[in-house]
Amino acid sequence: MAGAADGREMFAITRVPRTIALVLAGAAMSMSGLVMQLITQNRFVEPTTTGTTEWAGLGLIAVMVLFPGASLMARMGAAIGAAFLGTLVFFAFLRQVRLRSSLIVPIIGMMLGAVVSSVSTFIALQFDALQILGVWFAGSFTSILKGQYEILWIVALVVVAVFIAADRFTVAGLGEEVATTVGVDYQKVVLLGTGLIAIATGVVTVVVGALPFLGLIVPNIVSLVRGDDLRSNLPWVCLLGIAIVTACDLLGRLIIMPFEVPVSLILGIVGAVVFVGLLLRQRARG
């Protein structure tokens, strides 16, 4: 590219936006996973194991079918709104069944996600929009171009907000009773966290697509090394998230050169392997 006449232009139109998108999406999704794990006190949740991503997809497809000419902002708003409601429903369910530390939580989350995603597929089939759905669910940075990704900067604000409220999230992670004892309004923190997760997931789903397991593996790896003090961990969570997404994206571009494999495919495989590793490790520790 460096030698080509239009190299500089190409670089600015495709490579720079792609890199920025990788950084923003990687950081945002890793952090969403961490906040979600604190709020639910469960190590195995993240936006793709709780149905949040699928809800965002449902919101997206619904608005595209109902209002075909909807602007990008409207589509994103629908995705965020649906992600928020769906996640609240899931959290409300968790409070009822009290299965916090168990593996059943992500299993139920994935089942819920599968149901929601079936509804999306059904709607898409009815309105001949299956192709759109496929593009959105396979998270990929291929189509990130100048002029299309800028909206991702919204998630930078989410990152800042999580940083400011970091201690509150850590306290919420100690449970509702401990949080109340030290004077933290647990419900408010849950709402705030759900809102931030929904915004990050909604925006990333609309612009990039699903990035499975990222929010699961990154916080768990950081936790093993550095514990769970959110405020001092946040930079590490962001950096590791960015590194993993970037590595998976590169791998996806090299594996069948000159074509590309969606990054979500690589992440899915890497994530599943790490997930199983975590499970075995937890079992070994009792």
Place this chain on the structure above:
Amino acid sequence: MIRCQGVTKSYGEHATIGPIDLEIPTGGVTALVGPNGAGKSTLLTMIGRLLPLDAGTIEVCGHDVRATPSRKLAHVLSILRQENHISTRLTVRQLVGFGRFPHSQGRLTARDQQAVSDAIDFLDLAALEGRYLDELSGGQRQRAYVAMVLAQETEVLLLDEPLNNLDMQHSVAMMKQLDAAARELGRTVVIVLHDINFAARYADRICAMKDGRVVEYGPSAEIMRADVLTRVFDTDVQVIDGPDGPLAVYY
């Protein structure tokens, strides 16, 4: 000082707590004892505003627990529940640091660090302060939780069966530390105890509950009588003179 007036709470059709009228003066250790299901933990949880009451009022240091914002109450009372499943991976020092949240909202000042160190020293945790909670034994973890509520530096300290998971040695150490907190630090300690003899030895006052009501309340010496304990626990209890005061024998 803690004042309960006409406090009631119902669960389903059968279990009802109250009405309870109780006044716990400032300072010293007050033990809540009684058979299983008597409502000790429920009463403690209501005083600590973790459970809403159905009727009546509870005042802690002049603050109505229902009307006062939780954030403000966090300066007056701290409560430790019996079951604590903390899955968050924190070091002992980080956990105790969160006891300072009402004072600093998470950004610990030098004053906060001092309070954290004091609480850690007080519970003999200095050697463990850098260890993660999941690397500790149940007893060590229990002490870390108590250090956290102690670091909150509230006038009133409510503890729900803190001797659970503790062996003989650590139970005695924990009671001595709580006794010292009441005496040296001037805290008002209210503690749910399973073992009546621990209450006899370390509590200034004993409040005996049964079927959701307070049935006996007074200085420990007055409650440690065979007829009173037999009535409260529905078991034949004899009281003998031990080396450190009365001992209940019911085996």
